[in-house]
Amino acid sequence: MLHKLNLEHILFLDIETVPEKEQFQELDDAKQELWEQKSKYQRKEEFTAEEFYDRAGIWAEFGKVICISVGYFKMQGETLQFRVTTFHGDESKLLKDFKNLLNGHFSEAKHLLCAHNGKEFDFPYIARRMIIxxxxxxxxxxxxxxxxxxxxHLDTMDLWKFGDYKHYTSLKLMANILGISSPKEDIxxxxxRDVFYEEKNLDRIIKYCELDVVTTAQVFLRLRNEPLLEDYQIRKV
Structure with missing residues (x-):
C-alpha cells in the first residue's frame, strides 16, 4: 500500500518543544498548582513539581513549540531531491507560517503529513498549541x-508496529536496524531545553530537528524497500 503513495504528496515534519517558561517560579500560582497535579503521576515521590519542570515541554498545556522542520520530495530534472526548511522564532508566528504552508501547498485530499511518533506527539501538540x-x-x-x-497522517513508528499497540521504537533505533547511517548529532x-534557555542557541536545535526530518524520510523509504537518499539529493531551502 505504501508503494501507491506519491512521495511528492507527503510532507515530513518534526517539532522541538520546551517548557513555556524558563523557570517553574515564573508560572503564576494557579499554573504551578496545575503543573503539580498534572505531573504527579510521572514524578511520583522522586521529584518535586519544581524539580520536574524541566520536562514540561512534552505537554502542550505547559510547553511551547520553538521550531517546526519540514521536508518534501521534489523531482528536479531526473533527480529526486529532498528539500528541508524550518519555521522558528515566535511561536504564534511560526505556527501561522506552518499553517500557511499546509493551506498553500499541502491542502488537497492527496496530501499527507508524516512524522515519527507523530500521531502521539507532533500532530496533536501542534494542534493544541494552535488553539492556545x-x-x-x-x-x-x-x-x-x-x-x-x-x-x-502517516507515522513511521506506527507503521513499524504492525498492529502491536504496546511497541515503542525510537527513530534512532529504527535508523540503526534499517541500515540508515545517522549523521553525528550535536545534541x-x-x-x-538547556540549549534553548541556557545556551540560547536555536541554530543547534534547528540542525538537530532537520536531521530528524531527513532520517524520518529515510525510514519511510526503507519501509517501501526503496533506495536511500544520497547527500547530493538533500537540499536545505
Missing part, C-alpha cells in the same frame, strides 16, 4: 468528524 494561540486549525490537523481512514532531545 488563537489560530484556527488547518484541515490537515482538524480531525473532528473524520473516520480513521480519512485522517491524513539529543533531552538537551533541547
Amino acid at each position: 494561540n488563537g489560530i484556527s486549525l488547518p484541515w490537515k490537523l482538524d480531525l473532528f468528524g473524520k473516520k480513521p481512514w480519512e485522517v491524513p 539529543d532531545g533531552s538537551m533541547v
Whole structure:
C-alpha cells in the first residue's frame, strides 16, 4: 500500500518543544498548582513539581513549540531531491507560517503529513498549541468528524508496529536496524531545553530537528524497500 503513495504528496515534519517558561517560579500560582497535579503521576515521590519542570515541554498545556522542520520530495530534472526548511522564532508566528504552508501547498485530499511518533506527539501538540494561540486549525490537523481512514497522517513508528499497540521504537533505533547511517548529532532531545534557555542557541536545535526530518524520510523509504537518499539529493531551502 505504501508503494501507491506519491512521495511528492507527503510532507515530513518534526517539532522541538520546551517548557513555556524558563523557570517553574515564573508560572503564576494557579499554573504551578496545575503543573503539580498534572505531573504527579510521572514524578511520583522522586521529584518535586519544581524539580520536574524541566520536562514540561512534552505537554502542550505547559510547553511551547520553538521550531517546526519540514521536508518534501521534489523531482528536479531526473533527480529526486529532498528539500528541508524550518519555521522558528515566535511561536504564534511560526505556527501561522506552518499553517500557511499546509493551506498553500499541502491542502488537497492527496496530501499527507508524516512524522515519527507523530500521531502521539507532533500532530496533536501542534494542534493544541494552535488553539492556545488563537489560530484556527488547518484541515490537515482538524480531525473532528473524520473516520480513521480519512485522517491524513502517516507515522513511521506506527507503521513499524504492525498492529502491536504496546511497541515503542525510537527513530534512532529504527535508523540503526534499517541500515540508515545517522549523521553525528550535536545534541539529543533531552538537551533541547538547556540549549534553548541556557545556551540560547536555536541554530543547534534547528540542525538537530532537520536531521530528524531527513532520517524520518529515510525510514519511510526503507519501509517501501526503496533506495536511500544520497547527500547530493538533500537540499536545505
